[in-house]
Amino acid sequence: MNLDIGVFEDELDVLGVVVGVLVALMGVGTLVGMPWQYANSAVVTVGQIVGAVSAIVIGAGLAYFVHSTA
Known part of the structure; x- marks a missing residue:
């Protein structure tokens, strides 16, 4: 299967970026949902905030890592 995926190297690159963005958006949604x-x-409040911010950082990091590595 040969897809035209533009700036992405292969189909797994696209999947990794999509999953990373999804995780980051879930973290943002958690923060917005308060x-x-x-x-x-x-303690529970701080844990929820740290968890949501961690999800944003992990998701953005995953998307960056998958897309930047060759």
């Missing part, structure tokens, strides 16, 4: 408003403790 799940900590239902938390009963500060």
Whole structure:
């Protein structure tokens, strides 16, 4: 199967970038949804914020890593 994928090297490059962007968007969605408003403790609130920011960093890092490596 020969697809015209433009700036991407192969189909797996496209898949890696799409998954990375999806993970980052899920982290952004978690932050926008403000799940900590239902938390009963500060520890849970901090954990939810750290987890959402970590998802954004991991997703963006995955997309960058997959696309930048040859």
